[in-house]
Amino acid sequence: MVENTVLGDPLLVGYLYLPKEVKMKKNLTRRDVLTKIALFGGSASLIQAMGILGIGQIASPAFAGIPYDPIASSDVGKGKKVAIIGAGLSGLTAAYELSLQGFECRIFEADNRPKGRTFTVRPDGSPDSWYQESGRDAEVCNFNEIDGKGSLYFEAGAGRIPTHHTTVLEYCKKFDVKLESFIFASRENLLRSDSFNKGQPVSVRHFKHNLRAYLAEIFRTAHPACLESEMTQEDLDKLSSVGLNKFSEAFGDLDQCGNYTNRSRAGYKVPPGAGNTKGEYYEPFVFEDMLKADTIWSDQLFNDMRHYWQTSLMQPVGGIDKIAEAFMRQATPSGARIGNLIRLSRKVVNIKVSDDKVLLKLQHVNHLGRPLNKRTESFEADYCISTIAPSLLNKIRNNFSSKFSTALKDGVSNVDACKVAWQSDRFWESPKNGIYGGISWTSDDISQIWYPSTGFHNKRGILTGAYIRGGNAATFGKLSHKERVNKAIVEGRKLHKELDPTTREGLNADGKPYNAVNKAMTIAWQNMPFQDGGWFSYTDEQRNNGYQTMLKGQKDRFFMAGDAMSYVSGWMEGALTAGVRAKDQVITNILQRGNVKAG
Template structure:
């Protein structure tokens, strides 16, 4: 009996978690693979003269829209509810105030320093995200390598803690042994017609570091039980993990597949000094157009275009414009009174957003100083899901260690569970996992702070989670303008949860507005 695509994907997600599901959907063509980037829209100089655009939201999508439109002569006003640019591209530093709905406010009191920051939202840039990298080049934002994977980092699944290098190489060795034996016994002769089996066996032996008889008996690639040294100190590898243990522990689902996702492949990059350096670089270009601490109250259509009613410290005001690019996250937008069409309102209300919760600590950089581990991710099947080691500031005495990033990498249950915990319970679980990875060091962790995006005002989620069938219905509806209103943000792209998707969606909205102006 066959299996439906939906049931197949459900099974993959249950077994291997988010990363396995993502990779499988990419392979089935259900997620868009990267395509050539043609650059930002080249709007003719002065083509927007006499036209005005209200941009709602000062995150990446809103700032990119304002930047490109102003270059073409449009009169732009950006309304941003927060007191800073960037939206979810938020780097927390000493003095930052973290407000969470229904939770106590937090004021960060870390020591000052170039690398004393915590990226509460996006924290890495894949090298194929050409739009964001292009703005970094254009605006002079310095970049550095972000260490996304480290074979010395630990995995903690089903109570077993091993290094990533051991899990990766022992899994590869076990799978390669099975394939080599099948080839050697002729089990794949029909599939291997025309292939030199001896050459293939030679490759498999090297690929999996197989021993005599194509048996995997462990490898120094997985780490040393005795490190190589001078004179009579040869290297020694340990016994391999059993395949049954690896499958039970889901090592293959979390770590092995993660680096194969197109968004996670080396080389990964980050701005020097925090991800918000990009937002602030864009903001500096459009500063006169931005109004902070302005909360949108109503969205109305007029004979000329739009009227945006907003409130600030001085009271309520109305902003009239020819067009509006709305980048407000859909859960927030759904609560604002508007003149959107019934179908657009339905599409907005249908969007579901994911949980995303992080915890960060100030601490001595014991992972470098004591364990000689530099950057990377440590994985766990506990609800905090990740320990994320900083790539910047290597060699400094102290640093900011991200002790949780719960977004669904290991499955759908952890993010709501972790987000629902008290701050104290989040901190306690994070400390417990870090102690497993670095025995005796958990007590050094200090001054923790946490951000949960579902509990963050003006966001109410870390990213949209469009279902496959919604792409042709609700999502497609929002890709069209609703009169003078145009929609942008990561939710209006196939690169959800990334700054790249936000920027590219703005490019699309800009092109639609320009086409309308040109045709008038």
């Protein structure tokens, strides 16, 4: 028990709103404090209060930061069941955090594999080695791993972790998921636009340092030593801005007169070597031509400056799905592992939410969602968390309010996304190309080519030869497998002639094509069963209306998670933080009802 004093500054607001008769009690129980703070101070104050009182570590990324060290002995969820729809990262996170608080969780996944869009495709014969889009033939991974088991895999979904996605990183640290660099930007990566350099690709280094030099020339004022006419000292002082000049000279590698003469930063057409081989610089581009390279400006050159990207990101060693697998290995207080809580091939077909429970009806389905029999099974829970796409949730029979149903239908937009990848001899690491990791960019529909960030100087690697989003992805996703691969090769060889097997450049030393396009994998997430696109987007109106409705859930019994319920959609960070937020909503509701044993 605690004395009737303010429980520290974080709870001051909640305490001030306690009724007078409660504050005047000589001895407050934890139940008194938590219940009243929940009612009057809001969930944020409640969550902080529970952390301070040691009733489980409830603080979450949605409110105060990742729960680094949850106290598994808390019985806040004892005797209560939670049904979780979807075994992607968000569902696994919610199940893990709730299990630590004593809840009995069950995860229902319609697909025949867990892990959602953290999908690492490997040639190992497991459920992760194949998939099938609706209305298409199955695609089976048959990469030839001559460099050793685990050397070739395709990240069909999520693929990288920014340094500021601290929730993902802290869980990786907690679960001992080993990380390595994901090289996002190398100066030897290529830029290509139809509107520049006659459509021929140029290196990031060449373009960027030409740009720096020309901008520096514009910024720089005339240096006194380079002025031809005689001028007074006053004139010289007015014209010469020493600070700006020094900056410009360093920024653009200009000479003392402000001219772009030393071009070593932009690279060498002929590299320097031994003896008298001093090297030959690339010729500078014409500045006016660079300004016309619209797609390079808008879509390529400055991507590594975006907040969610950096020159070097991170990835788990061995594949992005190592994070989901780590969640599934975690033990619950009951002794079961999170992975044991998953029921695969269970599609929810009906949801009924009442004031005191949620009733689900499920069907046993195959990997395309087709029922394997006519029987349904029921599962009754105290709470339910849905992590699937709002548009898919809306298609399930339910008794949601009309406002909530409208939010599911119109409150969010799905974004189409496609990828193409194949195994290839590592021609990009040749002396001619010198590319070790990173992404090359093009104005064509394929948009990007990703190079592997590991396995340098192996015989083979996986090229992600297309990553298409939005409207172009909608069109691309309608193509056949063969048409997708052909388009990726045709557009990709504008960046790399080695992608053309009809030319000498496209053949290795043995006279065989570098690229095994017969082993290519393609995926269009908008066509995948149990998915409805790659991620989600919102207009301001949707955020202010439908999004807020979805965040509240239904009858304080049904809540939503998944990256759609975040401002970090399309990233694992959004999925994890939304999963913990949903956990917080469940616990907050229990405490507001005053039916938790505490103290």
